[in-house]
Amino acid sequence: MAEGDDQAMTLSRRALLALLLVFTLIWFADIEWRDLTHTDEGRYAEIPREMVASGDWLTPRLNGFRYFEKPPLHYWITAVFYELFGLHDWVARLWTELAGWLLVLLTGWVAWRLYGPAASWISALVLAANPYFYLVSHISVLDTGLALFMGLTLFAFLLAQKQSRPAARNRWMAVAWAAAAGALLTKGLVGIVLPGAVFVLYSLIRRDLAIWSRLWFWPGLALFLALAAPWFVLVSRANPDFAHFFFVHEHFERFLTRAHQRYEPWWWFLPFLLLALLPWLGQLAGLARAAWQRFLRPAADFDERLFLLLWIGFILLFFSASSSKLPHYIQPIMPALALFIGPWLAEHRPSLRGSALAGLIIALGGVAVLAFPRPEWAPFLPWWPWLGAAFGLLGLGSVGVYLLGGHGRRALLLHGLTWLLFPAIILAGSQQVAELRSARALVEPLRPVIRDAPFYSVDFYQQTVPWYLRRTVTLVGWRGELDFGIRHDPGRWLPDHAAFARHWRTEPDAWALIPRSSLPALQRLGLPMQVRAENRDFVIVSHPEASQP
Template identity: 45%
Template sequence: MKTIAHQALGATVAETDSRRNSPATPGSRSATARTSLGLLALLVVLGLIWFATLGTRSLVSPDEGRYASLALEMARSGDWVTPRLNGLLYFEKPVLQYWIGALAFLGFGVSEFTARLWPGVAGFLTLLAVGFTAGRLWGREAGIRALAVAASMTWIIGNSHFLTLDTGLTLFLTLALSAVLLAHASPEPRSRRRWIWLAWAAMAGAVLTKGLVGIVIPGAVLVVVSLWRRDMGLWRGMHWASGLAIFFALAAPWFVLVSMRNPSFAEFFFIHEHFARYLTQVHQREGAWWYYVPLLLGGMLPWTGGLPWLFRKDPAAQEDGARIKTRDILLVWCAFIFLFFSASGSKLPSYILPMFPALALLVAAQLRNTAASTLRWHLLLPALAWVLLLALAIDPARFASVSTPVEVLQPLADAARLGAVIFLAGAAIAWWCLGRRKVTAAVLAVALAHLVASSMVMQAHNTYGQLKSAAPLAAALQPHITPETPVFAVRTYDQTLPFYLGRNVVLVDYEDEFALGQRVEPQRWIKNLDEFAATWQSLPQAAAYMTKPTWLELQQRGLPMRTVFEDQRRVVVLKK
């Protein structure tokens, strides 16, 4: 069977090569040019929509402020080895994203756009990787569909437009996955070797972005697929000697340097931030076993209805005995990521993001064999989801509270209603296209409608996001302080505060993720409220940020304070 399959594959490749080498007619050249221009136009439109809103929202706490501040401090200090958050040692994550963020700030200035530039670029490159991979495996039409499916998945859109580490991790893991798939499908040894080398380099990027998970996920999938299919072809084709040399040459130098400069790094990073985070609930981010189920269902919209397709046998796949198929690798990739993070003692919503590009490839593969009439009915699920959102957005006052007034919810509700109308219009166009068996046009209509509608809702999030951003309080404080005025964060800390103030703040009676840095450099913080009160009284000028309960407690102590900013959750004061 294998011999027959390989002969068939060779015949197909030879036929393709002969078509490429045969003289092109004017008509075929014209059609190719039109197709290329159409694809270029699609990418331009997608890029404009994708990057348009990156800088139009304030950064929100905690993740966006944390990673923006880490990159900004690296850019300003010139120390490219030891990360610092608010002036304190910070070893929870590797350094690659801080490097990229720092270079963006140095090259393009400090702004919300440059802070989010790398997640935006990483997300966009992930889409291109998905489209390119599907195109090489199944043809240009499948590539366009895969690109559109990935570009419109809610979880990919959302995470690519907020500053976290997971979009960069997803890019590198997707490159590793795609490279292995393309190597496995390539009949030419030199081509296979180059793709595998790219996979090793991508895994190094993943490790430098978020640690050992960047090698654990691809490694585990390799083992599981090989054992499941009882085929060691993938394993033997990894070019271990040259691949490991590439991996360590790229990934190891920073780990060696930071360990040499900071003796506390290795134990904290590898033990506390990997094994303790995964095996225990020390980070207090636990969740039920089904924690990721709703995130998967909602994050896959508008393609959630395609989940049952993923387990359907692909009639177009080669029947070649034990030979591992692309579908096998993609299914194991998705299942392992979902189960691995579901079993973790520390859960965050964005952890399962690396499975979504693989889901997009699976959906695109199954679209090749699904009737247009069947696809019509799959439009009903995302349409129903947007109709439900439309109904919820009619009266935002029902979701208001003392800490979240209706005024900040109203723009979100307005955007949700308009977004629902846009998506339903796109779904109607897709329904019409499917009636004429124009599947690719229908996929593009759904994808662009969902992307535009989701982007509008994210943009409207800014009014609500102000409650979790230091942008308004920093704007109120800046006219009243000088570069020499100390600013204190008392019993609380907004991760965006150093970014918007353009300086570090002094922590008071607050540890959390700063515990290591405070232990190594205790002079950089104030341990309790009594010490803070004495320091405050001794200073000629000072400012402080705190919650309302702390503000009331300090008032009772008689500290001289003048309020310059106050909202439902926070107070900023100056020394009188």
């Protein structure tokens, strides 16, 4: 890009601060607005709550059972937040949303270091306006924290390769190794295997063996092990069966088999990748040509853009080949995608009119669908005004970008902010149908009455119930992901309705959460039950002798 063009796309410091303030307000606006939902948000709120309650920060527990599906870093950070700010929904979500916010800033800063000021804010805007990235960053799952540490690993490695002085390069590699330890402690082996595989692939494609000498390998490995290994050693000593379950069952069996019942076809992630690229549909052809040319004619020295493309492609293919798939798994490719798209936009300054027309078509299509709801959509109709507002905003913003000519800072800012607000409004509106996925309205009003009385969850484990009760419950007939913990502590679990009936008849202060589908079978047992609360899917009953609300 010519110097004049770069200056034309550069924002003043005041404009950057204003943009950061607006972005931050939008990003964190709904952190307490929405109830936590089943399954992930309830699970990842409850595990650190139990750490704080029990004082055991070594062995993660879910509903009182040992839970080794994931390492503890997300739990530790959230537990620290609980200690600082208390037990609130916004605190349970804080680390996930903060990690996404930090990634946007980090992406912009790295783009500034590599490509200059124009590419900096544009790259940050690309990531912030990514609908997929926004949605995953506002649901409490582990993948945004993983993306932060993997992104820091990637960015530190890229910056290290650009350093001419060994001391500066080694400092950045120290950051990369430390961040890889954070990724490992967030979600397991993928945090180190995926970056390592991309590095090997790049070395093979470029036939670059010299890059191995710039890894700061032995000191970096020592730092990595010093940070990551202690928890694995200590938890294995306290729980001898941890290693097999965590490394074999949760990694190799998850990838190679359908044991976790999350199998999807190979193309499963392509619609989610398309969701991430929706704001830039008009630029896809140019971006594809740029990517192809990068493979054909890479830079003579270290080519960070080729490395970014390999990062995106390999991680996407890895999870596509896995036998276990969930929508949020490809979150770690999003910072690399933004760091590839942002500088390209800054250098080529393409017209955004094509993307604006695509946004308008999406908006009109969304409004048309909302205008003719199907009968089975009836439970979601309270969400409709928010969805209509989101599509309306998208349409108006797209028209504005088109009228601005699709060029320049104003068009790009309006385009990015429109696509940032679009998923924000949709997700905020989901609170109108929260009871479909959250037990808050069902159980929280009863918490002062239930207190420490026996509480059973029959035939299902609604993951937000323990969080909103601020206590564990006794499971009846359901094992699911707690099977490992139940096998090691079967006395805290009831196998069937008959066992539940025996306990119920001897506990006059007992309460239970029961799916509506299971209620007739329990009624046929002649159990004394009084309905205290209900929604579409569940009823809460108590023994008639239990305390009245």
